[in-house]
Amino acid sequence: MSTETLILDGKAVSDDLKVKLAVKVEQLKAKGVTPCLATILVGDDPASATYVRMKGNACQRLGIESRKIELKASTTTEELIAAIRQLNEDSAVHGILLQHPVPHHIDERAAFDAIAIEKDVxxxxxxxxxxxxxxxxxxxxxxxxxxxxxxxxxxxPIEGKHAVVIGRSPILGKPVSMMLLNRNATVTICHSKTNNLGDIVAQGDIVVAAVGKPKFIQGEWIKPGAVVLDAGYNKGNVGDVDYEACAERASAITPVPAGVGPVTIATLLKHTVEAAERTLKS
Amino acid sequence: MSTETLILDGKAVSDDLKVKLAVKVEQLKAKGVTPCLATILVGDDPASATYVRMKGNACQRLGIESRKIELKASTTTEELIAAIRQLNEDSAVHGILLQHPVPHHIDERAAFDAIAIEKDVxxxxxxxxxxxxxxxxxxxxxxxxxxxxxxxxxxxPIEGKHAVVIGRSPILGKPVSMMLLNRNATVTICHSKTNNLGDIVAQGDIVVAAVGKPKFIQGEWIKPGAVVLDAGYNKGNVGDVDYEACAERASAITPVPAGVGPVTIATLLKHTVEAAERTLKS
Structure with a gap:
């Protein structure tokens, strides 16, 4: 790695977020409101169970209540939606997280869309x-x-930069593209059918890897000085980016683990606290 | 213009669509349903009035009923939304078109979102x-x-092509980008803050101009053999593309007028007929 490369420390960013959140949680509790995140885990996929546990623990450390709903793998779409509707109607619950992926027989989109928008943290x-x-x-x-x-x-900086996003999922590639666009980046969205992917990634001042394949993004593709953000998390604790090789050329890069992951969890907590605050205002 | 350049004839495409629609309209009428599009015009902008009239005439020619709602320029957001809600509840109306832009004092997004999704043709x-x-x-x-x-x-072909979209509006640049992406194009979205726009447009196998500036897209930007689609319509009957210069290099190009415009109107009619068909099925 170049000694000049800035390691984007997700732990530092998430700690910064959490310190601010802790104050807000205290203020909410003083007003009689304990922010509460309901997590739903369907089935017994070990990775999903780990994620849910991590999110629950993160809540606990901040004084946010977490309510764990665990449903058996054979749960139907209708049963899952019924469970979500119960949480929608429960005024003590401020945010709902449906851990994904859900088992294949469930209509995940229908389940997601059963979540009330004001609790879709x-x-x-x-x-x-x-x-x-x-x-x-x-x-x-x-x-x-x-x-x-x-x-x-x-x-x-984001404005005026060329951002290349690799991946187009509804909860990662597409929304991050729209967010970068709204921050005035020029955005290119790539995927499995993209030709000459390396040539396109090489144009990115900002590269977001959201493809779900270990070490997929090659060092030689990275424009010298680019900022590389790795949203992947694959077996063996590796991201979507070939870290060592990409770090050689990037000006800044997120590691895996301790990059995007912890900030994602902190963001979930932030949204939960904001949802609790909104119940006070409304 | 190169003699090899294919002129994408919007009139031919829209006629093809309309022939198919005419059959469907007959079938619907035989079942006692006349497709009906309600158009709402707020204020007296002459261009908007022309558009609404064109859409009404297009309905009439196909046997689709058009109901014209004309509201004065001083109409409030609340009054407009109330008018939209009345149309939502009217089972004789299958589609609702709110002609935009609406006067500046109106919350256009709130008005759009008052349209029932099943009538948002x-x-x-x-x-x-x-x-x-x-x-x-x-x-x-x-x-x-x-x-x-x-x-x-x-x-x-769209799949595997690099599409460059210039413009990022909620009803044009953003949705066309998503549609091209879903058809497996690699998509770059550009806008007013894009640096080196010409260099980026020059990568496009497909170029979509949706920027609202007359003759903005320059011929020298166009990759030889690219397909150029001009969604612009500016004063003086000119598009967003410098047509003559771009046609020199493009393999195919939409003219203005008689390119994207007529197909847009035919698509509106198609959606209205489909909305009427859905009321039979439900």
């Missing part, structure tokens, strides 16, 4: 996506929001 | 945008859908 609903794309979402998808938060924390 | 609602972005909208925005329809009519 993970930013997964169809309506939430377009509110974010149009620049007025209360709760943008957490990983895209985390990527922007990291750039803002380190004062890395 | 112009594809302007916030929810409709994300349904389109996720690939399951009943009624994508008409101009983006027209651009795709033109490419399909002429069997111009």
């Amino acid at each position: 993970d930013g997964v609903t169809t309506l939430g996506f377009s509110q974010n794309a149009f620049g007025f979402a209360d709760y943008p998808s957490c990983t895209p929001a985390a990527i922007i938060a990291i750039m803002d924390y380190y004062k890395l | 112009d594809g302007v609602t916030t929810l409709g945008f994300s349904q389109n972005a996720f690939g399951f909208a009943d009624y994508p925005s008409c101009t983006p859908a027209a651009i795709i329809a033109i490419m399909d009519y002429y069997k111009l």
Whole structure:
């Protein structure tokens, strides 16, 4: 790695967010409101169980209540939606997280869209996506929001830059593209059908990897001085970026782990606290 | 213009669409349903009045009923929304078109979003945008859908191509980008803050101009052999593309007028007929 490369420390960004959140949680409690995140885990995928546990622990450390709903793998779409509706109607619950992926037989989109928009703190609903794309979402998808938060924390400019996003999923590639666009980046969205991917990535002043393939983004593709944000997290604790090789050329890069991941969780907590604050105002 | 350049004839595409629609309108009428589009014009902008009249005439020629709502320029957002809600509740109305731009004092987004999603045949609602972005909208925005329809009519390939979209509005640049992406193009979205616009446009196998500035897209920017789609319509009957110069290099290009425009209107009619068909099925 070049000694000049800035390591974008997700832990530092998330700690900064959490310190501010702790104050807000105290203020809410003084007013009789304890922010509460309900997490829903369907089935027994070990990775998903770990994620849910991490989010629950993160809540606990900040004094946010977490309510764990665990449903068996054979849960139907209708049963899952019924569970979500119960949480929608429960005024003690401020945010709802449906851990994904859900088992294949479930209509994930229908389940996401059953979440009331005012409790969609993970930013997964169809309506939430377009509110974010149009620049007025209360709760943008957490990983895209985390990527922007990291750039803002380190004062890395977005406006006028060429951002290349690799991936086009509804909760990552598409929303982060819209957020970068709304911050006045020129945005190129790539995917599995993109020709000459390396040549396109090489144009990126900002490169966002959201492809779900370990070490997929090659060092030789990176424009010298680019900012590289790795939203991937694959088996063996590796991201979507070939870290060592990309860090050689990047001016700034997120590691995996301790890059985008912790900030994503902190963003989820931030949205939960904001959702609790909104119940006071309304 | 190169003699090899294919002129993408919007009139031919829209006539093809309308022939198919005429049959469907007959079938609907035989079942006792006359498709009906309600158009709302606020104020007395002459261009807007012309557009509404063109759309009404197009309905009439196909046997689609058009109901014209004309509101005075001083109409408030609340009054406009009340008028829209009345149309939402009117079972004889299948589609609602709010002609834009509306006067500045009106909250256009709130007005658009008052349109019931099942009557949003112009594809302007916030929810409709994300349904389109996720690939399951009943009624994508008409101009983006027209651009795709033109490419399909002429069997111009989209998958694997690099599409460059200039413009990022909620009803044109953003949705057409998402539609091209969903058709497996690599998509670059440019705008007023884009640096080196010419260099970026020069990469486009497909160039979509949606910027609202007359003759803005220069011939020298166009990659030889590119397909150029001009969604602009500016004073003096000119598009966003410097047509003569761009046609020299493009392999295919839409003229202005008689390019994207007529297909946009035909798409609006198509959506209205589909909305009427859905009331039979439900």
